[in-house]
Amino acid sequence: MAASNAEIAELFDRYADLLEIQDANPFRVRAYRNAARVVGSSSRSMAELVAEGRDLDELPGIGEDLAAKIETIVRTGALPQLAQLEAKVPRALSDLMKLPGLGPKRVKLLYRELGIRSFEDLKRAIRSGALQALPGFGAKTAARILAGLERQGTTPQRFKLADAEQVAAPLLACLNAIQGIKTVTIAGSFRRRRDTVGDLDIVVTAKQGTPVMQRFVSYDAVTEVLLQGSTRASVRLRNGMQVDLRLMPEVSYGAALYYFTGSKAHNIAVRKIAVARGLKINEYGVYRGKTRIAGRSEDEIFASVGLPYIPPELRENRGEIEAARAGRLPKLVRLQDIRGDLHAHTTASDGHDSLEAMASAARSLGYAYLAITDHSRQVRIAHGLDPKRLRAQFAAIDRLNATFRDFRLLKSAEVDVLDDGRLDLPDAVLAEMDVVLAAVHYRLDLPADKQTTRVLKALDNRHVQILAHPTTRLINQRPEFAAHLEKVFAAAAERGVALEINAHPDRLDLDDIHARAAHAAGCKLVVSTDAHSTVGLADMRYGVDQARRAWLSAGDVLNTFPIERLQQELRH
Ligand code: DGT
Ligand code: CA
Ligand code: CA
Numbered sequence: 001m002a003a004s005n006a007e008i009a010e011l012f013d014r015y016a017d018l019l020e021i022q023d024a025n026p027f028r029v030r031a032y033r034n035a036a037r038v039v040g041s042s043s044r045s046m047a048e049l050v051a052e053g054r055d056l057d058e059l060p061g062i063g064e065d066l067a068a069k070i071e072t073i074v075r076t077g078a079l080p081q082l083a084q085l086e087a088k089v090p091r092a093l094s095d096l097m098k099l100p101g102l103g104p105k106r107v108k109l110l111y112r113e114l115g116i117r118s119f120e121d122l123k124r125a126i127r128s129g130a131l132q133a134l135p136g137f138g139a140k141t142a143a144r145i146l147a148g149l150e151r152q153g154t155t156p157q158r159f160k161l162a163d164a165e166q167v168a169a170p171l172l173a174c175l176n177a178i179q180g181i182k183t184v185t186i187a188g189s190f191r192r193r194r195d196t197v198g199d200l201d202i203v204v205t206a207k208q209g210t211p212v213m214q215r216f217v218s219y220d221a222v223t224e225v226l227l228q229g230s231t232r233a234s235v236r237l238r239n240g241m242q243v244d245l246r247l248m249p250e251v252s253y254g255a256a257l258y259y260f261t262g263s264k265a266h267n268i269a270v271r272k273i274a275v276a277r278g279l280k281i282n283e284y285g286v287y288r289g290k291t292r293i294a295g296r297s298e299d300e301i302f303a304s305v306g307l308p309y310i311p312p313e314l315r316e317n318r319g320e321i322e323a324a325r326a327g328r329l330p331k332l333v334r335l336q337d338i339r340g341d342l343h344a345h346t347t348a349s350d351g352h353d354s355l356e357a358m359a360s361a362a363r364s365l366g367y368a369y370l371a372i373t374d375h376s377r378q379v380r381i382a383h384g385l386d387p388k389r390l391r392a393q394f395a396a397i398d399r400l401n402a403t404f405r406d407f408r409l410l411k412s413a414e415v416d417v418l419d420d421g422r423l424d425l426p427d428a429v430l431a432e433m434d435v436v437l438a439a440v441h442y443r444l445d446l447p448a449d450k451q452t453t454r455v456l457k458a459l460d461n462r463h464v465q466i467l468a469h470p471t472t473r474l475i476n477q478r479p480e481f482a483a484h485l486e487k488v489f490a491a492a493a494e495r496g497v498a499l500e501i502n503a504h505p506d507r508l509d510l511d512d513i514h515a516r517a518a519h520a521a522g523c524k525l526v527v528s529t530d531a532h533s534t535v536g537l538a539d540m541r542y543g544v545d546q547a548r549r550a551w552l553s554a555g556d557v558l559n560t561f562p563i564e565r566l567q568q569e570l571r572h
Helices: 005-021 026-041 046-051 064-076 080-088 092-096 104-114 119-128 139-154 161-176 188-192 212-217 250-261 264-276 298-304 320-325 355-364 387-401 448-460 485-495 512-520 535-549 563-569
Strands: 181-186 199-206 222-228 232-237 242-247 280-282 285-288 291-294 369-372 408-411 414-416 437-439 498-502 525-528
Touching: 005 026, 005 064, 005 080, 005 092, 005 104, 005 161, 026 064, 046 064, 092 104, 092 119, 104 119, 119 139, 161 181, 161 188, 161 199, 161 212, 161 535, 181 188, 181 250, 188 199, 188 250, 199 250, 212 222, 212 232, 212 242, 250 280, 250 285, 250 291, 250 298, 264 280, 264 320, 285 298, 291 298, 355 369, 355 387, 355 535, 387 408, 448 485, 485 498, 485 512, 498 512, 498 535, 512 525, 512 535, 525 535
Parallel strands: 199 242, 369 408, 414 437, 498 525
Antiparallel strands: 181 199, 222 232, 232 242, 280 285, 285 291
């Protein structure tokens, strides 16, 4: 099967990493990084576009040369230029670059000066003190790198939900195309919409004699067959992800879907209820004695144990069973409840599309409003705006808004919280905005007390209405900062500052547990995409998934409201 967008993006990024270590022309490096980003965030699969014979050079920033490379990767799963480069520069150097505190310059230095070409070499150099002796590397940097290395070794690899989706889509298409297949459903943490997934669990039903297993293990992206039987198989895919498949009889489809959706903790708690009723429950059905009393659908399973249907996102044994029994399950927010997006960038800072393009994309999603939240000046790498440029943008927004009916661009900015908790723009400018987002972007290493004080100080500014990506984590890349979140939540609730569930697939911040805690603490929430392109606006669904996992109803999420109500609900 053809390479997924995520795999193509990964190869381009790897190539850019190695080029950078080789001191290649920065424009070339940037071209590959851009290609990685464009492909990685495209809503259309490159493999499909190639199959349809479409011209890939219509993609933004993709010329003929890159288009040809994408085609090669789609067809062969590899980029020959990368293999050539890897013959000269150790491939692991690109993995080293992913550690906190190590960029291309430093990795190159470590390679040249100390011959470091692997995680193991790096650990040894830190233990011996050789790394600390290099110019620009102190004990502090060494400790930071070591902490990153240790996280690497101990936590099993988990995949971001959006990446798992990209790998799953073509596999599902391949399985669905088999003659005789009836249903193919992904269960497990993927169906519960966890922010990361360990592996994929697929439940299949098919006509007798359908060659499901043979086709599954010979799927193109399979690099290793871990187990193959007549009703179950496990494989590993090119990107390292494991996929478990179970072929089930139709009478057991609901039971299997239910069992493999989990979570394990939820299953165990429900099994107790079944046992108390004199029932046995497994992946084939619910049984009284030898008689199967349920199995075909999940509804049947729930009914047999006397529970209403519990949505997969809630099945974590975090109180959902008790709530279901008491008829107190929340009516969870849905994507179609969302009326607007409150976090989006344009070319004025580090976005890739114009104000007009972003507005038009938001309108075609059926939104009533979109807040334009370009960075404030502190974020220089992202071309942050100063008051003068910001006011020019406000004027442009006014002109555009005059042309809309039933839609409004909201004047805003993602205002940086400075070291000391002051904001990066004067109050007079904040007062001109429709909505004010505050966000922490640097000095993420402050100790907990200082970080907390800093954030609380920002919330004290009466103009601040939304705290964006409140913990600053990047999934698989950077942990949350050290602030005392319960204090932040309490302060936000008291001041009426809404907390963001940032829907960007790399962030999902607040996560499910924090969002639920924030709601319990009395905070209002918003779900926003932090889109850096028109395509990014479609990430809303990932944020809604996390909001659902946080037990939120539409009424708990401010951007489900029409604009007038939104403005009443935001701090003022
Ligand atoms: P993951 O893959 O780590 O993101 O998480 P899951 O939840 O997908 O877990 P996984 O793939 O190990 O197993 C899939 C489902 O199978 C799990 O959610 C519940 C069910 N399951 C697995 N092991 C057990 C078990 O020992 N007892 C019960 N009751 N269910 C289990
Ligand atoms: Ca799984
Ligand atoms: Ca599994």
